[in-house]
Amino acid sequence: MVQLTVDIGGRPGLDCRGFCSYCYFRHTGKHEIPPFGCRYCLPFIKGCDYCSRGVKEEYSGFKPLREVADSVLADIQSVRGDITRITISGGGDPSCYPEFIDLVELLATLEAPLHIGYTSGKGFDDPAIADILIDSGLSEISFTVFASDPELRRVYMHDPTPEASLTILERLAEEIDVYAASVILPGVNDGAVLEETCRWLEERGVKGHILMRFANTTEQGLILGNAPIIPDHPVQTVDEFAEMIRSVASTSSMKVSGTPLLDPEFGSPFAIRNEPDLLSRLPRVLGSATVLTGSIAAPYIRAILQSCGGGDVVAVDKEIACLITAEDLRTVELSCLADTVIIPGRSFVHLSEAESILSADGTARRVLRGPECLTADAETSMGMTRAGVLEMEISGFSDLIRLINLYGDV
Ligand code: SF4
Structure with missing residues (x-):
């Protein structure tokens, strides 16, 4: 094509x-x-x-x-x-x-x-x-x-x-x-x-x-x-x-x-949360890392990761994860964070600046950029099938969990 x-x-x-x-x-x-x-x-x-x-x-x-x-x-x-x-x-x-x-x-x-x-x-x-x-x-x-x-x-x-x-x-x-x-x-x-x-x-x-x-x-x-x-x-x-x-x-x-919410026909964003079979096929969370995200996505991501054995998710004040900037990181309660933090893939933050903000309490934290997308918003899902949306979510969450397992503390 x-x-x-x-x-x-x-x-x-x-x-x-x-x-x-x-x-x-x-x-x-x-x-x-x-x-x-x-x-x-x-x-x-x-x-x-x-x-x-x-x-x-x-x-x-x-x-x-x-x-x-x-x-x-x-x-x-x-x-x-x-x-x-x-x-x-x-x-x-x-x-x-x-x-x-x-x-x-x-x-x-x-x-x-x-x-x-x-x-x-x-x-x-x-x-x-x-x-x-x-x-x-x-x-x-x-x-x-x-x-x-x-x-x-x-x-x-x-x-x-x-x-x-x-x-x-x-x-x-x-x-x-x-x-x-x-x-x-x-x-x-x-x-x-x-x-x-x-x-x-x-x-x-x-x-x-x-x-x-x-x-x-x-x-x-x-x-x-x-x-x-x-x-x-x-x-x-x-x-x-x-x-x-x-x-x-x-x-x-x-x-x-x-x-930001919702596509009632597909149950998206995060349609996978209602699919126990697909959730059971995601990799298990074995590492320890905090996923930092927007306040709308946080409860969904937490529930999906919990079904895989994890669930360390912290929300910033910004509602939309892709629009998180360095300013949003400054108000995060640092004591809640693990030593490895994953920020949304598309967020408007430079990694080295994120590391210095999120290490301001004296704990050196490693910050990684997560997958580009974990789900499809309505603009994306409008021309898609439900299977296509689920495929996108399986791929996004599999990548996220692999990242947690690779870089998080075990
Ligand atoms: S048409 Fe132009 S002014 Fe109106 S919302 Fe779109 S970009 Fe903004």
């Missing part, structure tokens, strides 16, 4: 016809954020291109079509075999790319299924664009809907032509795989509005609706110094959000799932 990713650049909010009111990139740039440190950094240097620029999506703007075309050409020359999928991605919104139709027509000449990984659709003003996309081989699109009420899109997404955007979504759903997405702003697009939006999407043949919990504090995942996104706006607790997902999914034949 040869997949081609076409990066069009662009800056969130700035190359999106203005910020959506809930955008996690709003208010960034108020403070200079030093590099976080991450899994791509060299061992002795904190800061690489990814954790200095990439995570903040600090592009300079959309790339000119000529530059995009040149890199597509270079990529084609370096791949072997037929291209099976082309994905358009970038920091800005593809629907706002100034030469979008030319780009799509150019990619259509490659005769491979086209995929748009993310668009708000607010750059589309003319419903005719839907047929151009279909004729150009678009096979799958993730489309932010927010609400089927055009007025709500106009106000909260700053979509100047919400009727046209929704007509395009509707036409695309007749022909190709459309996955809708909505950040849920409590009091705005939850409750009856959400029920109506799901009904509207379902009737149009949309394949699934991913709901994302609105975050408004650093603990909830805003790591770019930009909290709050909307001052004083209410936020659902994780349990309230999960309950909302359960309730909406139970009345919909379309797949409805949420991030």
Whole structure:
């Protein structure tokens, strides 16, 4: 399988016809954020291109079509075999790319299924664009809907032509795989509005609706110094959000799932916790090491490791494990930690800094980076099968336990 990713650049909010009111990139740039440190950094240097620029999506703007075309050409020359999928991605919104139709027509000449990984659709003003996309081989699109009420899109997404955007979504759903997405702003697009939006999407043949919990504090995942996104706006607790997902999914034949919790169809994240046979096939925990993780994942990981004979899991205040930074480590009660500590694979922490923070009480601790992922969140699981999610979890937990056994005290 040869997949081609076409990066069009662009800056969130700035190359999106203005910020959506809930955008996690709003208010960034108020403070200079030093590099976080991450899994791509060299061992002795904190800061690489990814954790200095990439995570903040600090592009300079959309790339000119000529530059995009040149890199597509270079990529084609370096791949072997037929291209099976082309994905358009970038920091800005593809629907706002100034030469979008030319780009799509150019990619259509490659005769491979086209995929748009993310668009708000607010750059589309003319419903005719839907047929151009279909004729150009678009096979799958993730489309932010927010609400089927055009007025709500106009106000909260700053979509100047919400009727046209929704007509395009509707036409695309007749022909190709459309996955809708909505950040849920409590009091705005939850409750009856959400029920109506799901009904509207379902009737149009949309394949699934991913709901994302609105975050408004650093603990909830805003790591770019930009909290709050909307001052004083209410936020659902994780349990309230999960309950909302359960309730909406139970009345919909379309797949409805949420991030950070949950995919009710698969029981994920951490679906393996309800599979005793699979749990019994994981390696046994023989070593002693502390697994440091986010507050949402901690009880799940603890329960799974306990079924394998371990269970030394400590939660930091940050809810999402992948968004843990060095600051989150500073508030950990060090006396609770073993001499070997495993931090989430994707956390934004440089290992040597983690070691010095977690050894500040005079006990020299070794810090290791864990597997890239232990489960699939709703955005990942939306296009997967339950077996695929379980396979991902078996692989992640097997790697984690091997790491504990290899480096933990026996
Ligand atoms: S379209 Fe996406 S990236 Fe752009 S402002 Fe809205 S939420 Fe942010």
